[in-house]
Amino acid sequence: MADLIWVYAEVVEDKITPTTLELLSKAAELGTAEAVLLGPVPDDAVQTLANHGAGKVYCSSDPVFRDYLTIPAVETLAALIKKHQPALMLFASSYAGRDVACALSALLDLGVITDVGDFTLKDGSVEATIPALGGSYQNTSTLAVAGTKILLVRAKSFEAKPCSQSASVEEVTPPSDPAVRKVHVTERVTVRREGPQLEGANVVVAGGRGLKSSEHFDMLRQLAELLGGAVGATRAVVDAGWVPYSLQVGQTGKTVKPNLYIACGISGAVQHLAGMKSSKTIIAVNKDPEAPIFQFSDLGVVGDVFKVVPQLIEELKKRRGA
Amino acid sequence: MNIIVCAKVIPASSVTIEIDAATKRMVRKGVPHELDPAAACALEEGLRLMEKNGGTVTVVTMGIGDATIGIRNALAMGATSAMHILDDAVAGSDTLGTAKVLAAAIRKESFDLVLCAAESSDSYAGIVPGQLARLLGLPPLTFAKEIAVEGKKITVKRQGESGYDVVEAELPALVTVTSGINEPRYPQLKGIMAAKKKEIKNYTAAALGLGPDQVGASGAREKVLGVGRPPARQAGKIVTDEGDGGKQIADFLAEMKII
Ligand SMILES: Cc1cc2nc3c(=O)[nH]c(=O)nc-3n(C[C@H](O)[C@H](O)[C@H](O)COP(=O)(O)OP(=O)(O)OC[C@H]3O[C@@H](n4cnc5c(N)ncnc54)[C@H](O)[C@@H]3O)c2cc1C
Ligand SMILES: Nc1ncnc2c1ncn2[C@@H]1O[C@H](COP(=O)(O)O)[C@@H](O)[C@H]1O
Numbered sequence: 001m002a003d004l005i006w007v008y009a010e011v012v013e014d015k016i017t018p019t020t021l022e023l024l025s026k027a028a029e030l031g032t033a034e035a036v037l038l039g040p041v042p043d044d045a046v047q048t049l050a051n052h053g054a055g056k057v058y059c060s061s062d063p064v065f066r067d068y069l070t071i072p073a074v075e076t077l078a079a080l081i082k083k084h085q086p087a088l089m090l091f092a093s094s095y096a097g098r099d100v101a102c103a104l105s106a107l108l109d110l111g112v113i114t115d116v117g118d119f120t121l122k123d124g125s126v127e128a129t130i131p132a133l134g135g136s137y138q139n140t141s142t143l144a145v146a147g148t149k150i151l152l153v154r155a156k157s158f159e160a161k162p163c164s165q166s167a168s169v170e171e172v173t174p175p176s177d178p179a180v181r182k183v184h185v186t187e188r189v190t191v192r193r194e195g196p197q198l199e200g201a202n203v204v205v206a207g208g209r210g211l212k213s214s215e216h217f218d219m220l221r222q223l224a225e226l227l228g229g230a231v232g233a234t235r236a237v238v239d240a241g242w243v244p245y246s247l248q249v250g251q252t253g254k255t256v257k258p259n260l261y262i263a264c265g266i267s268g269a270v271q272h273l274a275g276m277k278s279s280k281t282i283i284a285v286n287k288d289p290e291a292p293i294f295q296f297s298d299l300g301v302v303g304d305v306f307k308v309v310p311q312l313i314e315e316l317k318k319r320r321g322a
Numbered sequence: 323m324n325i326i327v328c329a330k331v332i333p334a335s336s337v338t339i340e341i342d343a344a345t346k347r348m349v350r351k352g353v354p355h356e357l358d359p360a361a362a363c364a365l366e367e368g369l370r371l372m373e374k375n376g377g378t379v380t381v382v383t384m385g386i387g388d389a390t391i392g393i394r395n396a397l398a399m400g401a402t403s404a405m406h407i408l409d410d411a412v413a414g415s416d417t418l419g420t421a422k423v424l425a426a427a428i429r430k431e432s433f434d435l436v437l438c439a440a441e442s443s444d445s446y447a448g449i450v451p452g453q454l455a456r457l458l459g460l461p462p463l464t465f466a467k468e469i470a471v472e473g474k475k476i477t478v479k480r481q482g483e484s485g486y487d488v489v490e491a492e493l494p495a496l497v498t499v500t501s502g503i504n505e506p507r508y509p510q511l512k513g514i515m516a517a518k519k520k521e522i523k524n525y526t527a528a529a530l531g532l533g534p535d536q537v538g539a540s541g542a543r544e545k546v547l548g549v550g551r552p553p554a555r556q557a558g559k560i561v562t563d564e565g566d567g568g569k570q571i572a573d574f575l576a577e578m579k580i581i
Contacts, residue, residue, distance in 0.1 A: 012483045012484060013483075013484055069462075069487075069489060070452075070462055071461070074456075094483065095464070095465055095480075095481070095482055095483060098448060098449070098452065098464075099452055099462060099464050101449075101452075102449050102451070102452025102453050102455075102456070102462075103452050103453070103455065103456040103462065105417075105418060105449075105453060105543075106418060106421060106452070106453035106454075106456035106457050107456055109418070109543075110543060111416055111417070111418045111542070111543025111544050112417065112418070112449060112543075112544070113544055114417075114447050114448070114449050115446070115447070127547065137341055137549055137550070137551060138549070138550050138551065139346070139546055139547075139548065139549050139550075140546070140547040140548045140549075140550075141544050141545060141546050141547060142544070142545050142547055143543055143544055143545075144542075144543060144544075144545045145543050152449075182461035182491055182492070183461045183462065183463060183489055183490075183491050184489065184490050184491065185487050185488070185489050186477075186488050186489070186490055187487065187488035188482075188485070188487050188488075189485045189486050189487070189488070190484050190485040191484065191485040191486070203580075227580075227581070235501075235502075238502070239501075239502045245481065245502075246483075246484065246485075251441075251446050252440070252441065252446070252500070252501070259580065260575075260578075260580050262571075271446075274446075281578055281580070283571055283574070285567070285571075289560070289562070294557065294560055295557050296557070297557065297558055297560070298558035298559070298574075299558050299559050299560075299561070299570075299571065299574045300557075300558065300559070300560040300561070301560075301561055301562075301563055301567040301570060301571060302560065302561070302562040302563060303562065303563025303567040304563070307563065307565075307567065307568075308563055308567035308568045308571070309568065310568065311566075311567065311568025311569060312567075312568035312569075312571045312572055313568070314568065315568050315569050315571075315572040316572060316581065319572060319576070319581065320581075
């Protein structure tokens, strides 16, 4: 019988997240894929999950899952897992995914493997590949437990593959114990981002501390616009408040995998590399010939960003005009 | 207000971390150690809350003997006392084993708040705090970029995908902080002198009631099967800008059919 593989489905800004769909596609490839979707959901959510391989969706649109973080979802999942014993329970390495997976792993005493980049499942045992130390090492790990194996998987590890399928839906009852209502969300603040979204962008133009100040990001915005891309940044820049957090690329920021990544004034710290190393083509501009980013670049230009980038912008405009 | 700060002490950032092929673990012995900069942010937040509300800050570390230097640093920054779980029996613990050890040590104290870094700077797992909260039965408030305490109520601004959430809970609670939350203070000479007299309680796994079925390599649910180097990405062409760097990039983009 095919292995039963569950995916914890997440909704952000009224949409099933791309990573949920990536995980479902992978799950469907390896076994029987099902999804668990907790919290008020957009109308087309179940269909979207079905269209990426879910044969069944356990769901509850009870607001408790929206208004109280982690604990209601963990209790519900734990009960479902005990009942149905999936071989694998997959989570995205997202804010919510991580919180729920950690608590679940402790509650069920099952452990968890995090930061998974790829995995195999054979006779109920799982082997996960984890890019470690910013990708300079690669570990393989397994979970030596009987029962469900919990994995937290990095975004963009797999391709989301649409398929046409229909899913059965099973309503689940939310926990009635008021003790689950402990972490109360009293306000949600969406920080509007400018320009195209970083995730999913074909081209990312990213800036680091080498840009010296917030104003100089205008130059990158211009370049990104010319290439139809989005602007990204290092944490150093985000911490300095030059650009909003939503632009951070790296271990603790976004994982991006564009066709083209242009790193401007970025040293190439392992934590930054972790979020962009799998970009198809990487170009770096840095005045320090020893900058680690050059080891990961297809083209490295040792030079001053304030000279090279404006010239590139002019050049693109010229060629476009021609 | 009594605060526990879970702080990892890690190989110093100047050290290139190596992995031992035989044990498949990071080489920790014999390399200089420092207080994890991410944990320093959690500690700084704890110290500020103590300065405002009174009480104590107790630092908890599970680590090898070399970790003492980081613990002293935490005490010099202003922590009241420390607990150090120092025992070969806990070496090789996975995240859940680590969380069990920390939970058992924390249960020895009375506390209102447990602070952790959202993730450590050496493993970035970011798993231990969520497990710890569950084991201690505490509400987890994660990824805090701002913390406020008022009486028994704790409110945090929690970093999220598209902005932040305002999240509240009753104390006792566990909070993880993002590294951007503050700029940790440097220890002053006075603090360094005072730290020498502060207490570091040492614990073993057995003293915490934990056996080899729970902690150490034998108790680990997660087993590392192997470590290797991923296929190296071929470094490409490197050119020095001699006034035509921008043009060279444009040529390259044209060559790659990107423009
Ligand atoms: C737990 C943890 C998590 C982290 N997570 C992330 C993360 O998710 N993302 C992330 O990015 N970082 C992360 N970091 C931080 C990371 O370690 C680095 O500090 C950061 O990436 C450095 O950013 P940077 O390259 O902009 O700055 P720097 O390292 O200071 O590099 C600036 C570069 O600009 C070059 N430069 C200066 N002037 C010019 C000029 N005029 N022209 C051309 N080049 C110039 C310099 O040569 C230098 O190489 C994390 C750190 C920790 C501890
Ligand atoms: N060995 C340890 N000793 C003390 N605290 C730890 C230890 N391991 C993890 N933690 C806590 O958990 C946080 C996240 O660690 P990690 O899960 O390793 O990324 C750390 O910043 C600490 O607050």
